Amino acid sequence: MAENVHISGSLRRRLTFSLIGGAAILAATLYLVARSYSAQIAQQGQDNILGAAVSSILDVAIMRDGAVEVDFPYASFSMLNTPSDDRVFYAIHQDDTLLTGYEDLPRAPIPVGEKLGFATVEYAGTSLRLVSASRTLVGADLRSQVTVSIAQTQDALAVAQNRISRNVALFGAGFFLLTALLSFWASATTIAPLKRLTQSITRRGPTDLSPVSKPVPSEMAPLVGSLNTLMARLEQSLTRSEEFIAEAAHRVRTPLATVRAHAENTYQRVEREDNRAALRAMMRAVDESSRAAGQLLDHAMVTFRSDNLEKEQIDLVALAGELVRNLSPVAEMKDIDLILQGDAVVEIEGDAILLQNAIRNLIDNALKYSPVESRIELNVTATPRPQVVVCDQGPGFPPDRMQALTNRFSRGENAGDTVGSGLGLTIARDVVAVHGGSIHLSNRAEGGACVTLSF
Amino acid sequence: MRHIIVLVTALVLWVTAGGPLAAQDWEDRRVFGTPTSNEATLRILSSTDTVFLAPIIEGFIRANPDWAVEYLVTGTADADMLFRAAPDRYDILISSAMDLQLKLVNDGYAHALDGVEHPEWAMWRQSLFAFTSEPAAIVLNRAAFKGRELPQTRQELITALRERSDYFTGRVGTYDVRRSGLGYLFATQDARVSETYWRLMEVMGALNTRLYCCSGDMIDDVAEGRILAAYNVLGSYAAARQEEDDRFAIIQPSDFPTMMMRTGFVSVQSVHMDEAEAFLRHLVAAQTGQGAQAATSPLPPLAVSADGSAGAIIPLDPSLMAFQDRLKRRTFLEEWENAVIQ
Numbered sequence: 065m066a067e068n069v070h071i072s073g074s075l076r077r078r079l080t081f082s083l084i085g086g087a088a089i090l091a092a093t094l095y096l097v098a099r100s101y102s103a104q105i106a107q108q109g110q111d112n113i114l115g116a117a118v119s120s121i122l123d124v125a126i127m128r129d130g131a132v133e134v135d136f137p138y139a140s141f142s143m144l145n146t147p148s149d150d151r152v153f154y155a156i157h158q159d160d161t162l163l164t165g166y167e168d169l170p171r172a173p174i175p176v177g178e179k180l181g182f183a184t185v186e187y188a189g190t191s192l193r194l195v196s197a198s199r200t201l202v203g204a205d206l207r208s209q210v211t212v213s214i215a216q217t218q219d220a221l222a223v224a225q226n227r228i229s230r231n232v233a234l235f236g237a238g239f240f241l242l243t244a245l246l247s248f249w250a251s252a253t254t255i256a257p258l259k260r261l262t263q264s265i266t267r268r269g270p271t272d273l274s275p276v277s278k279p280v281p282s283e284m285a286p287l288v289g290s291l292n293t294l295m296a297r298l299e300q301s302l303t304r305s306e307e308f309i310a311e312a313a314h315r316v317r318t319p320l321a322t323v324r325a326h327a328e329n330t331y332q333r334v335e336r337e338d339n340r341a342a343l344r345a346m347m348r349a350v351d352e353s354s355r356a357a358g359q360l361l362d363h364a365m366v367t368f369r370s371d372n373l374e375k376e377q378i379d380l381v382a383l384a385g386e387l388v389r390n391l392s393p394v395a396e397m398k399d400i401d402l403i404l405q406g407d408a409v410v411e412i413e414g415d416a417i418l419l420q421n422a423i424r425n426l427i428d429n430a431l432k433y434s435p436v437e438s439r440i441e442l443n444v445t446a447t448p449r450p451q452v453v454v455c456d457q458g459p460g461f462p463p464d465r466m467q468a469l470t471n472r473f474s475r476g477e478n479a480g481d482t483v484g485s486g487l488g489l490t491i492a493r494d495v496v497a498v499h500g501g502s503i504h505l506s507n508r509a510e511g512g513a514c515v516t517l518s519f
Numbered sequence: 520m521r522h523i524i525v526l527v528t529a530l531v532l533w534v535t536a537g538g539p540l541a542a543q544d545w546e547d548r549r550v551f552g553t554p555t556s557n558e559a560t561l562r563i564l565s566s567t568d569t570v571f572l573a574p575i576i577e578g579f580i581r582a583n584p585d586w587a588v589e590y591l592v593t594g595t596a597d598a599d600m601l602f603r604a605a606p607d608r609y610d611i612l613i614s615s616a617m618d619l620q621l622k623l624v625n626d627g628y629a630h631a632l633d634g635v636e637h638p639e640w641a642m643w644r645q646s647l648f649a650f651t652s653e654p655a656a657i658v659l660n661r662a663a664f665k666g667r668e669l670p671q672t673r674q675e676l677i678t679a680l681r682e683r684s685d686y687f688t689g690r691v692g693t694y695d696v697r698r699s700g701l702g703y704l705f706a707t708q709d710a711r712v713s714e715t716y717w718r719l720m721e722v723m724g725a726l727n728t729r730l731y732c733c734s735g736d737m738i739d740d741v742a743e744g745r746i747l748a749a750y751n752v753l754g755s756y757a758a759a760r761q762e763e764d765d766r767f768a769i770i771q772p773s774d775f776p777t778m779m780m781r782t783g784f785v786s787v788q789s790v791h792m793d794e795a796e797a798f799l800r801h802l803v804a805a806q807t808g809q810g811a812q813a814a815t816s817p818l819p820p821l822a823v824s825a826d827g828s829a830g831a832i833i834p835l836d837p838s839l840m841a842f843q844d845r846l847k848r849r850t851f852l853e854e855w856e857n858a859v860i861q
Contacts, residue, residue, distance in 0.1 A: 135850050138711055142838030149644040151625045152837040156846070164845040188627055 076255045083247030091240040095232050102228040106221050107193070114195035114214050115180045117143055121156070121212045127203035132158050132210055146220035153187060157211040171213045172196040190217055257281050261288065269497070273299040310364035313357035320354045359487040362421050366491050369418050370498040378419065380410040380452060381444050387424055388442065391431070399437045402427070406444040412519050414499050422495035425488040426454040426515050433458035433513070449501075455514040460507035469505060492517065543601070546733075547592035549573075552580040554587035561588045561794055564602055565613035566595040566701070567781060568735065568756070571818045572613070579801050586794060594732055595619060595700030602628070607788035610795035613781065615753070616700030618707075618839040620647055620782045625840060629784040632796055637803060641780065641821055643835050648799060649780035650806035652822040652832050655705045656754035657770040658738055663690075663747035664768070672774040673715045676748070677722050686747075688726050692737050693750040695730035696855055702731075705751040705777055707842040707851060708833050712775050719750065720858040728859060735760075741767045751777070755819045778832040780821065 120143075121136040134156055144152050155165035166187075172194045174181035181196045198211035257280055264278065275292035324347060331343040381404075388404050395402045423442075430440045438457040445451050461469060469489055492515065493503045501519040508514055547569045554560045565572065569590055576588050591609075593601065595616035602612050606628050614620050621643060623629060629646035641649040657676060659669060663686075670676040680687050694702025709716035729746060731737045734753035738760050740746045757769045783802060785795040806821050833839070841847060 133850065134846050136841065136844070136847065138838050138841045141841045142834070142836060145834075145836035145838065147639075149836075151627070151644070152840060153625075164847075 075258070076251045079251040079254060080247050083250060084244045087240050087243030087247065090243070091236040094239065095229075095236040098232040098235075099225075099229050102232070103225050106224050106228070110193055110216065110218070110221055111182055111195065113143055114182075114193060114216060115197070117141070117214050118180065118195050118197045118212050121154075121214075122197050122199050122210065125156075125199060125201060125210045125212070127201040127206075127208065130203050130206065132163060132201060132208060134163065134210070134212075144214070144216060146216075148219035148223050150217045150219050151188075151190070153192065153215040155213045157213070159209050163210075165213075169213060169215060170194065171211055174198060185215065187215060192216060193218055193221075257284060265291075273302070306364045306367050309360050310368075313360040313364070317354055317357045317361075320350050320357065324350045324354070356487075359425070359491070362425070363487050363491050363494075366418055366421060366494050369415055370494060373418075373498055374415055375413045376416065377411055378414050378416050380412060380419070380450060381406065381408065383416065383420055384423055384442050384444050384452065387420065387427060391424070391427055395431060395440070398431070398434070400431065400434050401439045402442070403439060404442045404444070406442075407446045410444050410446040410450050412450045412499070414519070415495075418495045418498070422492040422517065423452060423454070425491050426452075426517075429488045429515075430454055430456035430458070430513075450519040452517045453514055455508060455512055457512040460511060460513045461505050463507065466505045489515070543591075543593070545591055545593055547590075549590050550587055551576045551590065552584070552587035554589075555585065559586050559791075561586060561610045561791055561798055562608065563588060563590050563611045563613060563798070564598050564609040565590060565592055565611075565783075566598050566615055567613055567818075568592060571755075571759070571816075574816050575802055575805050575818070578805065579798055582801070583794070583797070588798070594698070596698060596703075599623065599700060602786070606786050607790065609786055610789040610791050611783055611785055611798060613783040614700065615653075615779060615781045616704050617649075617779055617782055617833055617835060618704050618843050619700045620784065621835060621837070621839045622843050624784060625837065628787055630787045630789065630792065630796070632785065632799065635800060635803060637807070638821075640832070640835060647782050647784045647835070648803050649782045649835060650803055650821055651755065651781040651819050652778050653781065653819050654754040654771050655709075655751045655777040655779065656757055657772060658741045658749045658752045658757050659768045659770060660741050660744055660747040661766055661768050662744060669768055669770060671770060672772050673713070673719050674774065676750070676772075677715070677719050680722050680726060680748070684726060689729070690745070690747045691723050691726050691749070692729040692731055692740060692746045693720075693723060693859075694737075695732060697852055698730075698732050701734075701753070701779070702751065703842070703848075704779060704833070704839075706855065708777050708779075709751070710851070712777075715774070717854075717858055720855065723750065724859040724861045727861075730859075738767070758819075759817055776831045780832055780835065781818070782835070 117140050120140045121134060124136050125132060125134045127133075141152065144150070153166045153169050155167075155169040155171070156163045157171065169187060170183070170185050172181035172183035172185075174196055179197055183194045183196075185192050185194045187194075192215035194213060194215040196211055196213040198209055201208045201210055260278075261276065261280060261284065264276065273295045275295060276288050280288050327343050327347050327350065331340060331347070334340055334343065384404055388402050392402055427440065427442070434440055434456045435458065440457075441453075441455045443451070443453040443455070445453075489503070489505075496503050496517050496519070499519055501517060504516040504518065506514045506516070549569050550560075551573075563576075569592055572590065576590060580586065580588060595614050596619070598612060598614050599616065599619040602609055602623065612620070612623070612628075624644055624647045629644070631645040632648075633645065635642070635645065635648065637648060657670070657673075664679075667679075670679045680691065694705065696703040696706045706716070729740075731740075731749075734756045737746070737749040737752050738757050741749050741752075742760070742764050744766070752769075754769060754771060757767070761767065761769060783799055785792065785799055789795045805816060806818065808820060842851060
């Protein structure tokens with residue numbers, strides 16, 4: 065069926081890709097956020113140490129005899145030791161004059177209300193984190209602003225950041241992989257009800273147009289609702305047309321019988337051979353129409369009874385025997401021997417009228433295609449399965465179209481001028497199908513066709 | 520008149536040699552190997568006496584016969600000054616003044632070497648490599664302490680000096696920390712650890728201590744009996760000298776040890792970068808027992824304690840820059856002068 069459907073994309077693939085894409089975006093965002101956050105924390109750590117160093121120097125600045133003295137502790141610098149041996153630069157300014165330290169080292173602007181000012185500057189050909197703090201010293205007759213600035217390279221920070229980045233990247237990649245795997249699982253789970261619905265519809269018999277009754281997810285409810293409505297409408301229109309056909313056939317049959325009776329009467333009376341020939345042709349046509357109408361009725365009845373099957377215990381042998389007795393006169397007209405063979409009793413559960421109809425149609429067909437002075441054999445057996453086999457000595461089925469022959473109004477190409485509507489095998493097939501059996505067409509090696517109904 | 524002759528000679532040398540280098544008054548200057556050209560000569564500026572490094576340099580020349588090494592010796596403070604003035608003139612700087620060396624590296628004068636396997640505490644920025652660990656020692660004239668117990672700590676030295684102050688007056692010695700970078704390093708580290716240093720300096724100052732530029736001179740004078748006690752002498756020099764001269768005793772103070780590391784680095788402006796790197800690697804390998812020279816070198820090796828840590832050695836980190844600060848140095852020297860020069 066799928067080959068008749070235009071396919072545009074796949075829900076499952078789209079769902080999977082959306083989930084994987086989302087995971088990729090999340091993982092990338094996670095990586096960027098975690099990295100920038102850790103960079104901030106690492107920077108905060110360095111800033112804190114630099115701030116402490118600056119404060120420890122500023123604390124010991126005193127004004128003595130009008131001169132600033134800064135005898136800072138050894139620890140001020142030893143605390144700046146890092147695993148990457150970062151370079152350290154410092155400067156102590158009195159007002160705008162360099163007291164000691166590195167010339168040209170810039171001072172970080174100190175925001176109003178803050179004790180420390182931070183900046184990242186370029187100095188000595190490298191990028192430095194710079195911290196400044198200042199304090200007002202009051203001497204005997206002068207006030208001085210002492211500013212301490214310490215700057216440090218960021219090698220250790222870069223090492224830490226690279227390590228964090230690597231770890232976060234690994235974490236993000238792991239997260240992404242896990243989510244990708246989960247998304248395959250999630251899309252499979254999501255798509256499963258759709259698959260179940262497809263399977264339950266595919267598995268249905270050809271005449272099953274009942275609504276889908278199994279619960280479906282809410283997103284699929286409109287689709288299944290529409291499907292149910294469509295099937296209900298289809299069934300309704302199917303029933304209506306079957307009824308129409310039955311009604312039509314019934315209405316045609318009665319007038320046809322009247323015409324047949326008049327034609328027969330007239331045939332007895334006319335003498336001229338050409339008139340008699342015309343009447344024979346007319347009667348033959350009427351027979352044909354009548355038979356077709358009968359088969360249409362049969363078919364409609366099969367369809368109707370299939371929907372409301374009444375099963376009872378039936379003996380197939382008895383049923384076949386009755387048919388053989390009824391049809392023997394017709395067979396004798398063509399000098400055909402109608403022979404019933406097989407087991408004594410073959411019992412199955414089934415609808416007698418339907419089965420009778422099916423077997424009669426098979427015998428009808430056999431009679432129609434059998435040459436004069438031939439045999440038609442009915443084999444009814446119980447093992448291995450209850451079976452009815454009808455074989456004739458006619459031309460057989462065209463081998464290439466055997467399966468299609470059971471379709472409605474389909475006739476073999478070698479049917480020639482034999483009268484027939486093409487409904488016989490269809491009726492037999494439908495009857496066997498409602499009994500849970502199968503029909504099998506074959507040709508015999510010595511010539512002639514065989515139809516096997518297995519129950 | 521003599522001064523003028525010296526000056527003229529110096530001037531002539533300057534002109535003939537074509538630069539201020541020739542005018543430099545080196546403590547020692549020696550060329551190893553046969554210089555094929557000026558291009559193939561490594562210039563090593565060092566505060567370490569030639570005899571200590573000679574086996575290592577000779578080993579390097581053997582491995583690189585096309586190269587020559589010009590080894591220039593001067594004091595630590597001098598070496599620092601000369602190097603800062605012309606970093607492109609020297610390929611390698613070796614000094615015992617860790618603080619000066621570290622500050623040079625911090626100020627960007629050193630070239631970083633990749634992949635040198637060396638303990639973390641014995642190098643800085645992959646540029647400055649320590650290759651010895653040497654204690655500061657007290658050197659005593661044995662005759663002066665005949666029949667007496669040798670002082671083992673700074674406190675005992677103070678007591679010993681005070682007991683016989685007339686005997687020791689004018690006959691004690693220590694570094695002139697104003698002139699010697701290593702002396703300044705030892706003094707600042709001592710002062711950082713204990714107040715005893717200042718008391719010792721006051722006692723020595725009261726005894727009219729003599730001040731020296733270099734360990735060698737102090738050891739000579741103690742051996743000869745010109746002075747009887749010297750404080751903060753380089754233990755390695757004293758030990759080397761003692762092998763042939765038993766007139767003095769070497770005491771490593773047991774109250775707290777002061778250990779320094781001799782360090783070297785490649786100048787960032789070296790014109791023979793590859794060879795200079797090779798020499799420094801050779802030096803480090805030889806001094807950490809990886810090279811063939813380990814046994815023959817008179818230099819003490821880099822002592823790695825059992826747990827791989829630096830032990831009592833002055834840490835090679837930015838704290839060394841504290842006493843290099845101009846204000847702090849001035850304050851320290853004022854205090855030192857107040858104690859020592861009376």
